Amino acid sequence: MKTAVVLFTRDLRVRDHPALAAACANAERVLPLYVLDPELAGRSPNRDRFLHQCLADLRDALRKRGADLLIRRGDPVAETIRLARDVGAEGVAISGDISRYARRRERRLRAECDRHRIALRIFPGLTIVDPGAVTPAGGDHYKVFTPYHRAWLGAKWRDEVATPRRITLPSGLDAGHLPAPPAGESPDTAAGGEGEARRRLRDWLRRVDRYQENHDALALDATSHLSAYLRFGCLSPLSVANAVDDPDGAFVRQLCWRDFYHQVALAFPDLSTVAYRRGVREDWRYDPETLARWQEGSTGVPLVDAGMRQLRQEGWMHNRARLVVADYLTKHLELDWREGLRWFYRWLIDGDVANNSGNWQWTAGTGNDTRPYRRFNPLRQAERYDPEGEYVNRYAPR
Structure with missing residues (x-):
């Protein structure tokens, strides 16, 4: 193969990147591409900023290997096909993903590649064991973690792939402009990039x-x-x-x-919007004022308020605090877990469909928890995990 396009999505690295490594091994010229999709922009200013930092870092890493990161704007499928046809690429490589949006993008990309007689290959790399690679007898996925963990430990992990030392681009290409990172909402977020x-x-x-x-x-x-x-x-x-x-x-x-x-x-593609546990009763209250106090970190419960203020300050929250604030919203205030999911998704730089949604449903008792009615007492949680009050004083001092 003479020319291949590698469409980057949620795989913004050059190390252990199966799609990039395969393209470099099988094509004379490789075009690393990222498409800024307006459909995904603006959902979280914190993640938008982090993403742009990741892209700048990736571009630098590719330039050190003799290539560049080609930046385009618009529909990822249309822009990928347009670039592939412009350079006469015979193949497109992409890392597989699991969200409803990503799977729709993959189906559309496959249809367009087939129409233009371009080979499309989907590669692993998003997880350690591919989603769907291990399944229980008589089912399409594991619903409980412990048996999944046993199967996961017994699965064969793929070998890591080598980092390309040199990547050759076709000449005369417009690399495209990457704007400066947009402003985030949290002042103390981590910097992005490999x-x-x-x-x-x-x-x-x-x-x-x-x-x-x-x-x-x-x-x-x-x-x-x-x-x-x-x-x-x-x-x-x-x-x-x-x-x-x-x-x-x-x-x-x-x-x-x-x-x-x-x-x-x-x-279960509806994990972000529909209760995973069948037949679960959802009698959530509607109370905008109480929800706003939770969002602002002004509930009067010190550990809950500290966690919510850390979220807004850093775009991140300690995992134990996440459990406490989510449990407080759903089990104590009896407000809908979807409200918490949306608030987390706005602020978290690590917010994604699978983990944000799965953990919120687990805490609310609508998901994969085998003890769906468990509750966390925020005062006892503070006594156990912040006995000196250092965490609370750091984020919610009195």
């Missing part, structure tokens, strides 16, 4: 052995902070798991939870 992600991973590997004992301690903040980089594909989840080198350890188990919700979302 370079920053690799730096954070190296730092995390020096501390990961203490994850089991410290990950719930709110004041220590002893978690990886890698979630946003996994969400945008700045890191391959497989390479993270391999770097930790403890498949049955506590941190890799969290990566398995990420895979678990991706296979749930693949099988």
Whole structure:
């Protein structure tokens, strides 16, 4: 094959990128492409800013390898086909994804590639074990985490692929302009990009052995902070798991939870809007004023308010705090989990369809929790996980 297009989506890296590696191995010339889709813009200013930083970093990494990141605006399918036809590309490569939007994009891209006699190949890389690769007897996906975890541990993981050293672009192409990162809403969000992600991973590997004992301690903040980089594909989840080198350890188990919700979302595309648990009773109250106080972090419950203020300040929240604030909204205030999901999705730089939706449904008792009626007492949670009040004083001082 002489020329191939690699359409980047949620895989903004050059290391362990199966689609990019295969294109470089099988084509003389490779066109890395990202299409700024107006349909996805504006949903979260924080994620928009993070995305643009990721794209700038990816462009720099590709330029160091002799290529560039081609930037286009519009419909990703139309722009991909237009570029492929302009350069006479014989193939298009893309990483598979699981959201309703991504699967619709993939179907449309396949139809257009078939119409123009262009080969389309879909590659893994979003998760460690492909969604749908392991299934229970008589079902299309695992509904409970523990049996999924057992199957996941027994699955064969793919081999990491080599990073291309040199990428050759056709000559005379307009690379396209990447605007400066837009303004986000949170002042203290993390910076995006594979370079920053690799730096954070190296730092995390020096501390990961203490994850089991410290990950719930709110004041220590002893978690990886890698979630946003996994969400945008700045890191391959497989390479993270391999770097930790403890498949049955506590941190890799969290990566398995990420895979678990991706296979749930693949099988249940309405995860963001419809209760996953059949027949569950949803008697949510409608109370805009109470919802607003929760959103603003002014409920009067210190740990809840601290978590909600961290969300707005950093575009991120400690996982234990996420459980507490979500439980407080749904189990104590009895407000609809969809309101919380939407608020999180607006602010979180790591917000995605699978994990944001899956975790909200788990907490609300409408999802995959085997104990759907469990409740968290926010005062006891604070006593246990923030006994000195350091986390609360950091974000919601009195």
